[in-house]
Amino acid sequence: MAATNRKPKKAGSRAKQRIVRPKSAVKPAIKAARKEKIDPGWTWDDVYPLSQGVRHGQMIFVSGQVALGPDGQLVGPGDIKAQTHQAFRNVAAVLEKAGASLKDVVKITSFLTDESTFGQMMEARREVFGEELPASTAVVVKQLAQPDWLIEIEAVAIKP
Numbered sequence: 001m002a003a004t005n006r007k008p009k010k011a012g013s014r015a016k017q018r019i020v021r022p023k024s025a026v027k028p029a030i031k032a033a034r035k036e037k038i039d040p041g042w043t044w045d046d047v048y049p050l051s052q053g054v055r056h057g058q059m060i061f062v063s064g065q066v067a068l069g070p071d072g073q074l075v076g077p078g079d080i081k082a083q084t085h086q087a088f089r090n091v092a093a094v095l096e097k098a099g100a101s102l103k104d105v106v107k108i109t110s111f112l113t114d115e116s117t118f119g120q121m122m123e124a125r126r127e128v129f130g131e132e133l134p135a136s137t138a139v140v141v142k143q144l145a146q147p148d149w150l151i152e153i154e155a156v157a158i159k160p
Contacts, residue, residue: 033057040093044072053094058160060098064111064152065090066144080117080150084110084124087153100159102128107135107156114150115140121151 038053038060045052053062067075067083068090076082092102112121118138126133134155144152 036098038062038094038098040090040097042070042072044068053098055098058158060095060100060104060155060157060159062091062094062155062157064154065094066146066149066152074146074148077148078150080112080114080120081124083150084121084153085128087151088124088128091153091155095155095157098157098159100157103132104157104159105129105134105155106158108137109154110136110138111141111144111152112138112150113141113143117150 033056036055037051038055040052042052050063052065053060055061065087067086069075069086070093074083075086088102091105091108095101095104108125110121110125112118118140121138125136144150
């Protein structure tokens with residue numbers, strides 16, 4: 001009897017079967033989304049190495065916004081509600097440039113410098129969002145990049 005390279009089959013073992021799926025069941029390749037910088041047109045931010053927002057597919061990421069007006073001047077020094085409203089106006093301006101609005105926001109993160117102002121910030125937030133509240137995180141920090149800034153807000157939105 002000649003020697004073979006075949007291994008003997010074990011009792012009860014099955015031969016491997018190749019599964020062939022019809023072409024209609026094959027998923028098409030997903031085209032990679034391109035990142036797109038969002039610039040609301042403010043001139044005061046041109047010196048900073050950042051994007052005020054980035055769109056990637058349906059998702060829009062808004063960088064932390066503070067209470068600077070379009071002219072780069074602080075709005076509402078010492079007033080957490082005024083600064084919160086201005087920060088949300090800035091978030092809205094970035095979203096608008098991306099073809100979205102505050103209604104498309106699914107998550108916000110707020111950075112506060114004084115925990116005693118949390119309630120006032122929440123009042124301002126409710127005034128901005130009404131009953132359609134996004135998921136949210138609030139963090140108390142020692143200080144923001146400038147000592148007069150009381151709040152910074154970043155957001156994530158989804159716009160098909």
